[in-house]
Amino acid sequence: MPANRPFDLAVVGAGVVGLACALAAAKRGKRVVVIDRDAQANGASVRNFGFITVTGQARGDMWVRAGRSADVWAEIAAEAGIPVLHRGLLLAARRPESVAVLEAFLRTEMGAECRLLDAEDVQRNHAEAATPELLAALWSPHELRVESREAIPRLAAWLEARHGVSFLRETAVLAVETSKLVTTRGEIEAEAIAVCPGDDLVSLFADRIAAHGVTRCKLQMLRLADPGFRLSAGVMSDLGLARYAGYAALPEAEALRGRLEIEQPEHLKNGVHLIAVQSGDGSLVVGDSHHYAATPDPFACEAVDGLILDEFETVFGRKAPRVLERWTGTYASAPDRTVVIDTPAPGVRLVMVTTGAGASTGFALGEEVAADLFGGARP
Ligand SMILES: Cc1cc2nc3c(=O)[nH]c(=O)nc-3n(C[C@H](O)[C@H](O)[C@H](O)COP(=O)(O)OP(=O)(O)OC[C@H]3O[C@@H](n4cnc5c(N)ncnc54)[C@H](O)[C@@H]3O)c2cc1C
Incomplete structure (x- = not known):
């Protein structure tokens, strides 16, 4: 992938939250690149139960997000080759x-x-x-229920094949500012940037993350x-x-x-x-x-x-x-919030699920972030 090609959206992090942002933007016809320092997904997104839960999520926004996310999982599972193992x-x-x-x-x-x-x-x-x-x-x-260790790689492969999302792996993002990312493989330009670092609390926007008590x-x-x-x-x-x-x-x-x-x-x-x-x-x-x-x-x-x-x-x-x-x-x-969606610079969003529910709520969150960055209604 030519690292200096300008994208509509650059996503930092190829966990479920990053992939969800990529999907929501790609569905709007945006050109998307996902950057991750690991060769394949290795964080919470492949270590979890793959249990997409709605019932039991916090009342209000989280419960609504979980309902929407379960619908998205159900919509894309067959096309992305992800078996739903039980319901x-x-x-x-x-x-x-x-x-x-x-x-x-x-x-x-x-x-x-x-x-x-x-x-x-x-x-x-x-x-x-x-x-x-x-x-x-x-x-x-x-x-x-999906088998996360298989579902996440399949989701990424489907985003690449079906939605033209580019992936840049084994690449750490060192700094992010409006329209620009500095990575270990050079600079990348993108109109908008979603930083989805999972539980890396120190590499990017450490002060902002600390301020949320994460x-x-x-x-x-x-x-x-x-x-x-x-x-x-x-x-x-x-x-x-x-x-x-x-x-x-x-x-x-x-x-x-x-x-x-x-x-x-x-x-x-x-x-x-x-x-x-x-x-x-x-x-x-x-x-x-x-x-x-x-x-x-x-x-x-x-x-x-x-x-x-x-x-x-x-x-x-x-x-x-x-x-x-x-x-x-x-x-x-975080003790007092289930998600962090922050704007550390114009056109940049920091997106974190701060409770153990990213697989259950990530797709809805991705849609919220895409609507926020690019305008227009959420599905
Ligand atoms: C054991 C366990 C069980 C769980 N069970 C469930 C469950 O059943 N249902 C549910 O809904 N949720 C569950 N969760 C929670 C859920 O897994 C997480 O909320 C979700 O995976 C978080 O996704 P993420 O994309 O934010 O983070 P991650 O999956 O951690 O991905 C973040 C990615 O960002 C990359 N990254 C970070 N910083 C940089 C950088 N500077 N440069 C390049 N790459 C970077 C990392 O390499 C990583 O790949 C569970 C979590 C755990 C740990």
Whole structure:
């Protein structure tokens, strides 16, 4: 790619947020280049569950963004060769306080198309999660699951082939100003620039990022061998109700939190809650935990994995299958905001998802950024 060709949009970062900005601009007929320092995607976007969630996202903008993003995933998946491995969410509740949260959730606008299942419904339709402790479960139809480590490279390849997006990899962006990027391979000109650095908080616009109070969150993840059953949906549990803002911000969640503090204090202390999703080969991706630091250590703690597996065994009522892989991932995190969209210079946007939801909300965010930079309506 000729590095000095002027583009309409240059995107820094080939994670899901950068690719989403590229897609939204390309759909407007813009000429786009995406620049990333790595040879292939290696950040949060390929380390996550690939669980595109709507239900449970923070009420308001995030929930709306998640709905729109799930629609975009569904629209492009087949064309981009990205299999949707399963759909929907089953949130299995084993405490009366959890059922109260689910009932309150269903009374909000966020409960649209969701249902409360009793233990018999779960036994009939989701037998894998039917245990004697289960009281009820929330069923949501809105979620999708993709295998991120395959989906993100395919999304990039499709953007290149179908939308003519250029990629410049193994190239670090050293500085950005209006209409110009300085990279390790020379300068690039672009009318507009979207900086989507994931959890790199220091290379570009460090002062702006610090002013938003952004730090980093480390998560532990596991891949378990095929358990011999097929998940009918992504599965979560009571712990998720105390963590995901769409439920946790409801007043009814307070009683649940109090009970969890007594019954599962170590899980809460380590930010452990359960998500279990399934891959094409039957293996399960299971997590996760949350530990915050400017530079989180890279070590996966066995005791924390133990807490995740303990919740898995309780929810599925069986011994966890063999662990096939363990990894950690990090994402940008802010205490009081879910996204940062900043304007550090005219024509330049800094775009970060500052909660663990970039796969679920990135496409909508990309559309917002493209509308902001180039004008016109969002889809
Ligand atoms: C373990 C884990 C599980 C998660 N599960 C989910 C989930 O199931 N659902 C969900 O919605 N979200 C989930 N998330 C959150 C989601 O993965 C992130 O919000 C999202 O991937 C962030 O995307 P991004 O493009 O901003 O960042 P990244 O994927 O980190 O990409 C940023 C890219 O920018 C590049 N870059 C940065 N600075 C420069 C520079 N100066 N020059 C060149 N390149 C640069 C990096 O190399 C990187 O490739 C999870 C996150 C983790 C870690």
